[in-house]
């Protein structure tokens with residue numbers, strides 16, 4: 001396992017961005033259900049650059065590439081260079097991890113493969129791999145759970161944010177909820193002895209969630225491409241725009257966060273599509 005990454009902050013508040021589910025392709029003109037995922041990702045980056053939120057790093061929470069191609073992972077690295085910040089990442093169900101390790105380990109740009117961030121003096125961020133290769137649902141292996149518990153024991157004085165790709169709370173869309181994290185009870189058992197765990201952050205469901213579960217703040221963030229509509233039994237796309245999330249971790253253990261969506265362009269999918 002990689003060593004921990006220590007991020008010294010000038011301020012007592014740790015600020016970062018989450019981007020998730022870009023679903024990039026090998027070909028620049030490919031689309032996912034009618035949205036060109038390269039164009040929507042570029043627009044998210046463009047509008048991030050226009051904000052004045054003073055973030056220090058970025059978390060990319062999976063489904064970076066849709067077609068396992070070298071080109072799309074390389075393009076992701078090139079595109080995020082404009083942010084001039086370190087980008088950490090975890091795999092989603094669509095990612096091909098051998099290629100993530102080929103291209104996302106830092107040799108080609110400001111990408112960092114560490115999964116444990118000591119963020120300032122008061123926080124740690126624990127990034128988990130919930131991928132089960134070849135299927136859309138998620139599962140945390142015993143190795144991931146043991147690693148999580150080991151880090152929580154090692155840094156008992158830090159507040160903790162847990163990050164994974166898959167969702168833990170129902171979206172009330174049965175087609176999507178079948179692809180959730182299957183062993184949530186194992187995650188809960190791992191976390192429950194540690195009072196300083198404050199939040200759980202994920203992607204995967206292409207929609208915003210800001211909720212609480214057993215005292216943890218649970219956050220999910222719009223994809224940078226297509227959006228899924230909540231509360232729909234059948235596969236249903238939403239007309240909401242691509243987005244990202246700003247997060248602040250405060251020294252008293254509070255998390256302040258907001259979702260932003262692009263405003264200067266409109267991306268609409270083909271609403272007749274029934275899946276991918």
Ligand SMILES: Nc1ncnc2c1ncn2[C@@H]1O[C@@H]2COP(=O)(O)O[C@H]2[C@H]1O
Nearest residue numbers: 063093094136175179204235274275276
């Ligand atoms: N019509 C559908 N019914 C069930 N699952 C689907 C459908 N279309 C796509 N999916 C899967 O659901 C997943 C949800 O988000 P992902 O981007 O991980 O990838 C999606 C596909 O793997």
Ligand SMILES: [Fe+2]
Nearest residue numbers: 063092093204
């Ligand atoms: Fe996903």
